[in-house]
Amino acid sequence: xxxxxxxxxxxxxxxxxxxxxxxxxxxxxxxxxxxxxxxxxxxxxxxxxxxxxxxxxxxxxxxxxxxxxxxxxxxxxxxxxxxxxxxxxxxxxxxxxxxxxxxxxxxxxxxxxxxxxxxxxxxxxxxxxxxxxxxxxxxxxxxxxxxxxxxxxxxxxxxxxxxxxxxxxxxxxxxxxxxxxxxxxxxxxxxxxxxxxxxxxxxxxxxxxxxxxxxxxxxxxxxxxxxxxxxxxxxxxxxxxxxxxxxxxxxxxxxxxxxxxxxxxxxxxxxxxxxxxxxxxxxxxxxxxxxxxxxxxxxxxxxxxxxxxxxxxxxxxxxxxxxxxxxxxxxxxxxxxxxxxxxxxxxxxxxxxxxxxxxxxxxxxxxxxxxxxxxxxxxxxxxxxxxxxxxxxxxxxxxxxxxxxxxxxxxxxxxxxxxxxxxxxxxxxxxxxxxxxxxxxxxxxxxxxxxxxxxxxxxxxxxxxxxxxxxxxxxxxxx
Amino acid sequence: xxxxxxxxxxxxxxxxxxxxxxxxxxxxxxxxxxxxxxxxxxxxxxxxxxxxxxxxxxxxxxxxxxxxxxxxxxxxxxxxxxxxxxxxxxxxxxxxxxxxxxxxxxxxxxxxxxxxxxxxxxxxxxxxxxxxxxxxxxxxxxxxxxxxxxxxxxxxxxxxxxxxxxxxxxxxxxxxxxxxxxxxxxxxxxxxxxxxxxxxxxxxxxxxxxxxxxxxxxxxxxxxxxxxxxxxxxxxxxxxxxxxxxxxxxxxxxxxxxxxxxxxxxxxxxxxxxxxxxxxxxxxxxxxxxxxxxxxxxxxxxxxxxxxxxxxxxxxxxxxxxxxxxxxxxxxxxxxxxxxxxxxxxxxxxxxxxxxxxxxxxxxxxxxxxxxxxxxxxxxxxxxxxxxxxxxxxxxxxxxxxxxxxxxxxxxxxxxxxxxxxxxxxxxxxxxxxxxxxxxxxxxxxxxxxxxxxxxxxxxxxxxxxxxxxxxxxxxxxxxxxxx
Numbered sequence: 001x002x003x004x005x006x007x008x009x010x011x012x013x014x015x016x017x018x019x020x021x022x023x024x025x026x027x028x029x030x031x032x033x034x035x036x037x038x039x040x041x042x043x044x045x046x047x048x049x050x051x052x053x054x055x056x057x058x059x060x061x062x063x064x065x066x067x068x069x070x071x072x073x074x075x076x077x078x079x080x081x082x083x084x085x086x087x088x089x090x091x092x093x094x095x096x097x098x099x100x101x102x103x104x105x106x107x108x109x110x111x112x113x114x115x116x117x118x119x120x121x122x123x124x125x126x127x128x129x130x131x132x133x134x135x136x137x138x139x140x141x142x143x144x145x146x147x148x149x150x151x152x153x154x155x156x157x158x159x160x161x162x163x164x165x166x167x168x169x170x171x172x173x174x175x176x177x178x179x180x181x182x183x184x185x186x187x188x189x190x191x192x193x194x195x196x197x198x199x200x201x202x203x204x205x206x207x208x209x210x211x212x213x214x215x216x217x218x219x220x221x222x223x224x225x226x227x228x229x230x231x232x233x234x235x236x237x238x239x240x241x242x243x244x245x246x247x248x249x250x251x252x253x254x255x256x257x258x259x260x261x262x263x264x265x266x267x268x269x270x271x272x273x274x275x276x277x278x279x280x281x282x283x284x285x286x287x288x289x290x291x292x293x294x295x296x297x298x299x300x301x302x303x304x305x306x307x308x309x310x311x312x313x314x315x316x317x318x319x320x321x322x323x324x325x326x327x328x329x330x331x332x333x334x335x336x337x338x339x340x341x342x343x344x345x346x347x348x349x350x351x352x353x354x355x356x357x358x359x360x361x362x363x364x365x366x367x368x369x370x371x372x373x374x375x376x377x378x379x380x381x382x383x384x385x386x387x388x389x390x391x392x393x394x395x396x397x398x399x400x401x402x403x404x405x406x407x408x409x410x411x412x413x414x415x416x417x418x419x420x421x422x423x424x425x426x427x428x429x430x431x432x433x434x435x436x437x438x439x440x441x442x443x444x445x446x447x448x449x450x451x452x453x454x455x456x457x458x459x460x461x462x463x464x465x466x467x468x469x470x471x472x473x474x475x476x477x478x479x
Numbered sequence: 480x481x482x483x484x485x486x487x488x489x490x491x492x493x494x495x496x497x498x499x500x501x502x503x504x505x506x507x508x509x510x511x512x513x514x515x516x517x518x519x520x521x522x523x524x525x526x527x528x529x530x531x532x533x534x535x536x537x538x539x540x541x542x543x544x545x546x547x548x549x550x551x552x553x554x555x556x557x558x559x560x561x562x563x564x565x566x567x568x569x570x571x572x573x574x575x576x577x578x579x580x581x582x583x584x585x586x587x588x589x590x591x592x593x594x595x596x597x598x599x600x601x602x603x604x605x606x607x608x609x610x611x612x613x614x615x616x617x618x619x620x621x622x623x624x625x626x627x628x629x630x631x632x633x634x635x636x637x638x639x640x641x642x643x644x645x646x647x648x649x650x651x652x653x654x655x656x657x658x659x660x661x662x663x664x665x666x667x668x669x670x671x672x673x674x675x676x677x678x679x680x681x682x683x684x685x686x687x688x689x690x691x692x693x694x695x696x697x698x699x700x701x702x703x704x705x706x707x708x709x710x711x712x713x714x715x716x717x718x719x720x721x722x723x724x725x726x727x728x729x730x731x732x733x734x735x736x737x738x739x740x741x742x743x744x745x746x747x748x749x750x751x752x753x754x755x756x757x758x759x760x761x762x763x764x765x766x767x768x769x770x771x772x773x774x775x776x777x778x779x780x781x782x783x784x785x786x787x788x789x790x791x792x793x794x795x796x797x798x799x800x801x802x803x804x805x806x807x808x809x810x811x812x813x814x815x816x817x818x819x820x821x822x823x824x825x826x827x828x829x830x831x832x833x834x835x836x837x838x839x840x841x842x843x844x845x846x847x848x849x850x851x852x853x854x855x856x857x858x859x860x861x862x863x864x865x866x867x868x869x870x871x872x873x874x875x876x877x878x879x880x881x882x883x884x885x886x887x888x889x890x891x892x893x894x895x896x897x898x899x900x901x902x903x904x905x906x907x908x909x910x911x912x913x914x915x916x917x918x919x920x921x922x923x924x925x926x927x928x929x930x931x932x933x934x935x936x937x938x939x940x941x942x943x944x945x946x947x948x949x950x951x952x953x954x955x956x957x958x959x960x961x962x963x
Contacts (some may be wrong), residue, residue: 039579043799044570046559046581046679048713078795080842084815089798140815142803271842273851276684276792278714 022049043087068103118157334372499549548591571826581678599633628658653904660928675710733767743877794838
């Protein structure tokens with residue numbers, strides 16, 4: 001039987017506010033345990049939540065970016081459950097009346113087509129603290145620094161049809177929230193976390209199959225792998241006459257499998273009810289208009305512009321607009337190069353990204369600035385160096401040896417374009433290799449490359465390759 | 480000296496006839512001598528009180544300070560007080576000290592009031608007799624066999640016994656007005672949002688409201704003026720101008736329309752209470768007010784709706800008492816579940832447990848629509864009843880409680896009988912309106928209260944009516960035997 005996969009994602013993004021969603025405590029990551037939790041975050045008796053306006057602004061910004069409806073009136077609700085790192089015994093979240101409803105995001109599929117993924121809703125809530133199970137001799141430590149950190153939960157429609165689509169959607173959303181500067185996207189620190197609902201059904205069937213929920217898929221790779229495993233598990237189960245049980249499963253990264261975490265029967269009854277300590281959130285048209293003013297150029301628009309303005313292939317434009325930082329790097333470098341858009345794109349996509357990757361560096365930490373790269377490209381274009389030598393210059397810049405002009409100067413890498421000097425080297429190469437000359441002239445034309453090599457070697461790589469080619473051709477063929 | 484009202488004490492302090500230190504020492508002496516009979520205080524803060532009194536005296540002698548500077552009072556032990564234990568009448572919070580003070584405590588402190596101690600109360604404000612306190616019941620100064628009412632029973636009893644001229648309380652379903660009535664003092668529950676709830680241990684967040692106790696309406700006006708106002712730390716507090724509540728106290732009530740709902744005079748109302756309240760209404764009529772019958776047809780639904788909403792919110796508000804971060808923690812927990820179960824089983828009393836269970840049930844999947852949602856619909860109907868009635872009249876009047884104070888133990892085994900003590904008060908909380916109880920006589924030696932209910936933010940009008948009533952009656956001047 002042919003099976004169709006149905007996936008919906010719930011993504012928790014940590015909003016990049018300075019203070020917590022319901023208190024004035026700072027949100028910075030990595031502080032000593034329990035030093036960034038005030039009485040409100042600790043859930044002490046009598047203290048009350050006060051909504052952080054900035055968190056609302058960020059959620060509205062997201063809503064506008066995915067063309068969703070911004071609810072003029074939304075409401076917080078309490079989600080009640082007991083856990084050691086949930087200080088109040090309830091999480092303040094949104095339930096019946098979320099802030100953002102009904103948006104969409106377009107993803108690119110491998111076959112080059114685009115697909116629109118529905119966004120059901122996005123709502124605000126507070127994060128819980130962290131439980132630390134090591135170092136406490138069989139006990140559990142609780143760090144409440146993270147308690148009260150603002151989260152926006154983004155729920156997709158069950159529109160994703162493969163693990164690859166799920167990963168593409170997640171990447172797209174990740175790029176978007178970073179473009180919007182509402183989330184730092186740091187997945188190691190938990191700023192961007194994903195749960196997935198997945199089911200399979202016979203191809204052509206309308207009804208959904210029984211779904212499972214996969215928890216904590218905290219990298220693009222794990223999302224794809226965990227979903228692939230889970231889809232296969234469900235199909236095997238169904239094909240062998242079994243049934244999928246509705247439950248929450250946890251992905252085991254080491255084993256590459258998913259395991260039951262809790263079944264539907266064990267699931268908590270969260271007893272949601274409207275949060276009486278907070279008034280409903282009312283958002284006026286003015287506020288929405290103000291936020292709209294702050295929207296940056298979004299990834300899709302930027303990509304379109306890169307194709308039109310820089311004449312880039314769609315693929316290049318996609319790579320270069322993957323993050324706002326890379327797009328900005330590219331545009332600065334192009335300007336500096338004097339407008340050599342395609343060559344700059346090639347350099348970034350090959351050398352630059354490879355070096356970043358090799359050294360596991362973030363773009364912001366790159367030793368090569370867009371100005372340096374742009375200047376280097378200008379030097380190729382004005383024939384100061386060849387493309388070949390430029391790679392050496394780049395490596396030197398990466399090692400911190402200075403800007404392109406400095407490196408070229410100091411290492412004497414300026415390209416030789418003096419025809420007489422190159423001619424002399426050509427003559428010498430021919431004179432020194434009479435045997436090869438004879439063979440070449442007898443028809444073994446691939447020896448042309450041998451002569452080019454000899455000349456380049458003699459010039460220390462600096463001879464203008466075009467001139468070398470021209471002169472060699474003339475001399476070898478002139479018999 | 481201890482018979483002075485807030486206004487009298489204030490005048491004497493400013494005239495230099497008495498110092499705050501003298502007044503404070505005198506009252507601390509009375510507390511030491513008389514409170515063992517009453518058990519109205521959980522904590523006495525003698526040392527801090529003397530220091531605060533000395534500071535107040537310095538300001539007074541420099542000609543500074545306001546009407547409350549140097550005036551002693553007692554805070555219900557539901558208000559967090561930095562550096563002093565806040566127990567909320569529970570074993571759960573017996574070891575708790577907040578690192579902050581409630582806005583009410585801060586504001587009264589800033590106004591110069593001197594805290595003598597923290598008043599006993601029903602555990603987590605759940606009760607109508609002050610018998611659910613972990614620290615033992617409070618006795619009614621008018622009759623030591625009787626309860627003082629609850630949940631702010633300690634505050635009411637202390638003011639009645641002249642241990643302090645004033646006290647703070649909180650009212651979720653009648654917890655200021657009912658003990659005020661049963662103990663023969665004045666108590667005011669302001670409009671929801673009038674006074675900040677910050678630092679006040681939550682029982683039912685959408686109903687809880689802080690207010691003052693005193694022996695006169697004039698004193699309530701002085702106290703409310705200091706307590707009221709928007710607080711950015713409480714999103715449900717309202718940005719509404721705070722008037723000088725003493726301003727219109729003596730205004731004539733000639734032509735004032737007083738609504739009398741028959742629903743407040745039906746079955747279950749004690750005959751004595753009925754006649755006392757009717758007599759009080761006649762007094763007001765004699766002052767020129769016009770009595771008009773108004774209907775509150777959904778009143779009988781208020782009690783069941785209240786006993787869904789309040790426990791539902793409480794079940795969630797009390798989830799934080801889990802033994803993890805503060806408060807009572809069981810000995811040697813074996814697991815997280817064991818920690819929760821034993822800490823909460825040991826830390827909470829029966830009434831609190833009952834309400835947590837009821838509230839949890841009402842919010843559970845499959846019951847939410849039948850209980851919580853339905854109760855919220857009734858809440859709107861009750862509020863609409865009051866809104867319509869208050870379009871016809873200026874204030875609504877009736878008994879505060881259906882009976883005078885009952886004996887200790889009399890209702891403690893019958894929760895429903897106990898809940899009926901608040902039958903006339905809790906609808907006011909559902910609607911969020913202000914309500915005031917003023918002493919209106921005695922029944923077999925036990926006090927009876929007249930309840931006045933007004934429109935949103937019309938506390939000044941209630942204070943005006945109560946003040947006019949007290950100008951021509953002397954119930955508030957009577958002193959319980961043994962506390963002269």
